Amino acid sequence: MKILILGPSGQIGHELVEQAKSNYEVVTVGRSAADLEIDVTHFSELENVFKEVRPNIVINAIAYTAVDLAETEIEQAFKLNADLPSNLADLCSRTNCLLIHYSTDFVFDGLEQSPWRESDETHPISIYGKSKLAGEKAVQISTCPYLILRTSWVYGKRGSNFLLTMLRLARERESLSVVDDQIGSPSRSDDIAKATIQLCEQFQSDPSQIKNLSGIYHLTASGQTSWYGFARSIFEQAQSFEPLKIKKLSAISTDEYPTAARRPAFSVLDCSRINETFNIRMPQWDDSVINCIKQYYE
Numbered sequence: 001m002k003i004l005i006l007g008p009s010g011q012i013g014h015e016l017v018e019q020a021k022s023n024y025e026v027v028t029v030g031r032s033a034a035d036l037e038i039d040v041t042h043f044s045e046l047e048n049v050f051k052e053v054r055p056n057i058v059i060n061a062i063a064y065t066a067v068d069l070a071e072t073e074i075e076q077a078f079k080l081n082a083d084l085p086s087n088l089a090d091l092c093s094r095t096n097c098l099l100i101h102y103s104t105d106f107v108f109d110g111l112e113q114s115p116w117r118e119s120d121e122t123h124p125i126s127i128y129g130k131s132k133l134a135g136e137k138a139v140q141i142s143t144c145p146y147l148i149l150r151t152s153w154v155y156g157k158r159g160s161n162f163l164l165t166m167l168r169l170a171r172e173r174e175s176l177s178v179v180d181d182q183i184g185s186p187s188r189s190d191d192i193a194k195a196t197i198q199l200c201e202q203f204q205s206d207p208s209q210i211k212n213l214s215g216i217y218h219l220t221a222s223g224q225t226s227w228y229g230f231a232r233s234i235f236e237q238a239q240s241f242e243p244l245k246i247k248k249l250s251a252i253s254t255d256e257y258p259t260a261a262r263r264p265a266f267s268v269l270d271c272s273r274i275n276e277t278f279n280i281r282m283p284q285w286d287d288s289v290i291n292c293i294k295q296y297y298e
Helices: 011-020 043-053 074-095 127-140 162-172 189-205 207-212 227-238 272-278 285-297
Strands: 002-006 025-030 057-060 098-104 146-151 175-179 215-218 248-252
Touching (some): 002 011, 002 043, 011 025, 011 189, 025 043, 043 074, 057 074, 074 098, 074 127, 098 127, 127 146, 146 189, 162 175, 162 227, 162 285, 175 227, 189 272, 189 285, 215 272, 227 285
Parallel strands (some): 057 098, 098 146, 146 215
């Protein structure tokens, strides 16, 4: 079984490579730190990769994730979040290989107060969300077998994410203010990668079953919290490993912290479908924060 992973230097991509390389033949693609360094926005270069590698599974871990910059860098956001998955779906259709593509909670407007299901109506309120939804639709209309995995609030011990930003600020400042009225499920990159590899294992054992179950699935940590609650958990765990400068953490509203892009106020995803279909259940968000902090300081 040969897996082609796009974006090996990203948060999820890095963990995917680490977890897959012992049991699969893994080939990575990206602009840097990859086996094949190409411009993924060029269809012809992607096409040549497919001809050379002939993968059984393609995992797209590349995305434009600068949510606020996307409001002005619209073309770049759509190139990576919509055009790339469209091209991948086209190439996977030709070769009949499985495409696993990550999407986001930002496809919803966040106005409801119950966990979002895959069947709920999408209504993105930012360019980032709109570009990711366009990518979903491009994959859905293709003829390739696919799994679209919507996740949220991704963090890990490497890369650029909320957890690492909070640790940096906690070393520099005595007080911080964090938004407390946006609710979601912080999801660790290691856990997302592990669940993805489990899907690959099921595809390896019964490819026809996965093909028949193509669709969108929600994949986030269990439970929910606010950004303020997430930050508080990070600091509580980190203080066991190093003295932090932070003395006061204050909860503020979204209105008190204006950003270029609007965020969903409630973006908790209902993950029962992936559990019932593939027997995949993610850990509790706070348990994963504890484990991530421990590994970070090892």
